[in-house]
Amino acid sequence: MAESWVNSAERIGADLHLELSGSGSRRAALIHALRDAVRSGRLAPGTRLPPYRSLAADLGVARNTVADAYAELVAEGWLTARQGSGTRVAERAAPPPRVRVPKRAPAARNAPPPHHLIQGQPDAGSFPRTAWLAAARRALTAAPNDAFGPGDPRGRIELRRALADYLARARGVRTDPERIVVCSGFAHALRLLFGTAGSGGGVLRGPLAVEAYGLGFHRSILDAARVRTVPLPLDEHGARVEELAAMTGPVRAVLLTPAHQFPTGGPLHPERRAAVVDWARTHSGLVLEDDYDGEFRYDREPVGAVQGLDPERVVYVGSVSKSLSPAVRLGWLVLPEHLVDAVVTAKGEREAWASAPDQLTLAELIESGQYDRHVRRMRQRYRRRRDQLVAALAEHAPHITVTGIAAGLHAVLRLPPGTEASAVKAAAWHGVGLEGLASYRHPAATATAPDGLVVGYATPPEHAYAAALDALCRALPPA
Ligand SMILES: Cc1ncc(COP(=O)(O)O)c(C=O)c1O
Numbered sequence: 001m002a003e004s005w006v007n008s009a010e011r012i013g014a015d016l017h018l019e020l021s022g023s024g025s026r027r028a029a030l031i032h033a034l035r036d037a038v039r040s041g042r043l044a045p046g047t048r049l050p051p052y053r054s055l056a057a058d059l060g061v062a063r064n065t066v067a068d069a070y071a072e073l074v075a076e077g078w079l080t081a082r083q084g085s086g087t088r089v090a091e092r093a094a095p096p097p098r099v100r101v102p103k104r105a106p107a108a109r110n111a112p113p114p115h116h117l118i119q120g121q122p123d124a125g126s127f128p129r130t131a132w133l134a135a136a137r138r139a140l141t142a143a144p145n146d147a148f149g150p151g152d153p154r155g156r157i158e159l160r161r162a163l164a165d166y167l168a169r170a171r172g173v174r175t176d177p178e179r180i181v182v183c184s185g186f187a188h189a190l191r192l193l194f195g196t197a198g199s200g201g202g203v204l205r206g207p208l209a210v211e212a213y214g215l216g217f218h219r220s221i222l223d224a225a226r227v228r229t230v231p232l233p234l235d236e237h238g239a240r241v242e243e244l245a246a247m248t249g250p251v252r253a254v255l256l257t258p259a260h261q262f263p264t265g266g267p268l269h270p271e272r273r274a275a276v277v278d279w280a281r282t283h284s285g286l287v288l289e290d291d292y293d294g295e296f297r298y299d300r301e302p303v304g305a306v307q308g309l310d311p312e313r314v315v316y317v318g319s320v321s322k323s324l325s326p327a328v329r330l331g332w333l334v335l336p337e338h339l340v341d342a343v344v345t346a347k348g349e350r351e352a353w354a355s356a357p358d359q360l361t362l363a364e365l366i367e368s369g370q371y372d373r374h375v376r377r378m379r380q381r382y383r384r385r386r387d388q389l390v391a392a393l394a395e396h397a398p399h400i401t402v403t404g405i406a407a408g409l410h411a412v413l414r415l416p417p418g419t420e421a422s423a424v425k426a427a428a429w430h431g432v433g434l435e436g437l438a439s440y441r442h443p444a445a446t447a448t449a450p451d452g453l454v455v456g457y458a459t460p461p462e463h464a465y466a467a468a469l470d471a472l473c474r475a476l477p478p479a
Helices: 026-039 052-059 061-075 129-142 157-172 186-194 218-222 270-282 337-345 356-366 372-394 420-428 462-475
Strands: 003-006 015-019 081-083 086-089 180-183 207-212 229-232 253-256 288-292 314-319 331-334 401-403 410-414 453-458
Touching: 015 026, 026 061, 026 180, 026 229, 052 061, 061 081, 081 337, 081 410, 129 218, 129 356, 129 372, 157 331, 157 356, 157 372, 180 186, 180 337, 186 331, 186 337, 207 218, 218 229, 218 372, 270 288, 356 372, 372 401, 372 410, 420 453, 420 462
Parallel strands: 207 229, 207 253, 253 288, 288 314
Antiparallel strands: 003 015, 081 086, 180 331, 314 331, 401 410, 410 453
């Protein structure tokens, strides 16, 4: 017989996985399997075994087969049977389970460090489970039947309507639902726009100007699509967009994080926002706006989207990866009119990326005001964390300047020249996971940003944050 899962309705402490193999009798196979489970420690001393009838039903054997097997193992001393308390594994010390100790610890890939300050994730413990479930219940109850059929590649109209209102209200985006295409996040948007390895190209062609510091993962998506990226230097006002006109290539598109440069942390200066749109108008160019954490601005009014300056020259991309969770995989492109059909065609005839029930749930979350409420709550929480970080540094490492703190879920700690790599190592030694600015640098960037540590302050659970800050402060280079 193949394997079977054995469950007892009674409390036996654990499900039994018994494999009745071999060509002998069922009785012998069951005795062997149970003996093996006790010997290996899988069935601990005192564990109550299922009654004959339920184990027999689960294994597809006769009740007497189980009774005989139990009796045999009681006689051998492996099991005990007492009136009223059923059959249990004998209390005598079972030989310790044989555990093979690997010679080397398995590669700790993706294992989180004890103090997780690597930027990238919002606080997973704050996902609004109750609000999401309630929104899903309302949305799916009201959904028309066609919501459960093959989906429209533009995305559900309910979500596109909700997003058009929300983005206009919260981010200053000028659009209507017909210009919005739902996707699974920014990474997906990049693949739709530029194609994937072997796809023969996307809607747009390279070369593409990108900020000299940015997410390597996004550069690798572009590399895979054979799109050449050209680094645009940064200064304290953000990307030096005035250098676009002189770029050879010719460069017709630029990817920017205008609300909060990723990862150095400042907003694009208002004059540069206007200048990049002018460049796009005069060079038949396009600005790709990655608004990855635009909702989280702390010290002033939110910096609105560049898209609002010229919806025909800017592709605006957002997602719920920072505001809700990167696990939801929902995002959106707000497109100039001339690109809508091409992007929808690139998506394919049917929705293959974004679950329609999740789209409806997000639409309901936004329409009911719960999304705004969640963002406001998280903004307060992250602002508090940022303030704790700033206060801890002021107390324990006043020689370290912290920048990029007006927005987002990470800050940059400026370090003395030449100390970044050793500071990252020292942090690791103290159990603190974080990255230096160098790991975000475009390989062809000519200018180098000052040394700095990128501290993601949203990731640790609430109870672990203070300890993470203590460890960080201990790890920082002395004055
Ligand atoms: C710079 C930047 N852009 C965009 C995103 C969002 O990516 P996605 O929507 O694919 O999860 C992230 C990560 O959350 C990011 O760090």
